[in-house]
Amino acid sequence: MTAETENLIIVPRRHFGRIIGAAVVCIALAAIVRAFAVGQIEWDYVAEFLTVPAILTGLVNTIVMAILAMVLGITLGVIFAVMRLSANPVLSSTAIGYIWFFRAVPALLQLLLWFNLALVFPTIGIPGLASFKTVDVMTPFVAALLGLGIQQGAFTAEVVRAGLLSVDNGQYEAAQTLGMTRLQLLRRIIMPQAMRVIVPPIGNEFIGMVKLTSLASVIQFAEILHSAQNIYYANSRVIELLIVAAIWYLVVVTVLSLIQGRIEAYYARGVAAPAQR
């Protein structure tokens, strides 16, 4: 019997399929790298235009617009999520209508609508108090902010609602039993727990927003893609400038992903990490 368990050598199994797969991927990657190396891309231009003032201004505009649109989107999202969960039918159906409309209409179309608002309302303001010409108010910046932020709010409202629903009813009851008012229990007990569910998709949407700001180039907002286009209209280095913009998007999104990881870890405290598989 002992001979069966002593001094036997284990020969690892060979995974031929994996080896072949890895080889195919290596060849494909090498081909892609070679294609870009010999392709008609002047990498010197990429390096040169990476940090020109117009591109950096565009980069700042992109980041500022993404942050402001997200702030507006999250604010609207929280308000409409709470409205949607309200027992009052006027509040909840208004929220449902908002989410329905602004999720359904494409973002690009919404930007164009806001930008051309002057065609519908030549002047805006409070009747009898103040009045402004819509074309003066609805600058590319304002139109982009409203268009992106309001449509983001519709998506965020659903994320926040899912987060609020994910918190066990017993948590509401325990907080009520301590004598907390509705606002206190939302702020101290429910939201911190809902954030664990809310943060990953919001981080995802923030990344989406950074890229969505490129739509604002069609309404003349000077974000990074718009700046890159303006330069290549002048010097015809189309691909080089598109690569410059792509590099900056990669940098911004990478930084955001790192920040997202930190925030997620913060809100996951007290909850055991999911089992490693």
Place this chain on the structure above:
Amino acid sequence: MTDTLSQVRTTDPDHLAAGAPLVLAQKVEKHFGPLKVLKGIDIAVPKGEVLCIIGPSGSGKSTFLRCINQLERIDGGALWVSGERVGYHREGNRLYELDDKAIARQRRSIGMVFQRFNLFPHLTALQNIIEGPVQVLREPAADATARALSLLERVGLADKRDAYPSQLSGGQQQRVAIARSLAMRPELLLFDEPTSALDPELVSEVLKVMRDLAETGMTMICVTHELGFARDVGRRVAFMDQGQIVEIGDPCIVLSDPREARTRAFINAVRH
């Protein structure tokens, strides 16, 4: 039933003098849609009493408990805690529903311990305990912390102050939950099947804490399936079935020699 009815005063309970029962229920009714969960509960619980409520599931015991601290709204009858009408403010012959703030204020003096503990998972044991005193009672954090530590000691968990609920056993979580409700200095503690979600070997550690509490003179209403606890600690035991208090009285009599056939059937079913 005579036992309770004798304590229900006929004078206006909104203006009861000192010495009044801490909890007074008169014909309390609760419906969930067409289902009548409570069909007229009359009871008076004096200060310092430990009342245990037993009965089959669906008999309305938990619902009655939840009505006392307004997790459920009553649909008929009336409830008073500490001589104050629960959920309403009376002017003449009108009852005005209380607003969010006033309801929160009424709940402060009533602690509740849940079957599923309901500790706040994002806070440590210590933070769970000081949350109410600091946020609701506006106590200075240092005072609340000192008191929380002595409460943790009292429930035998001084070394777990920085543990998150997910790092504690069920019995430990329930003891932290009891400490959390004690931190609010409640006049009344409600226990909603506090040991039903625990592994058998963890039940006794929670019952011991409850026993100690009862000895300090705390007024407690316990919905429980622990007949031994009800016998040893309960001043009175109430048996509920189908939304009514069927029998109430001395634990030894209700549990050993019940008057009603329904009580006897339930106790036999639980014992065997």
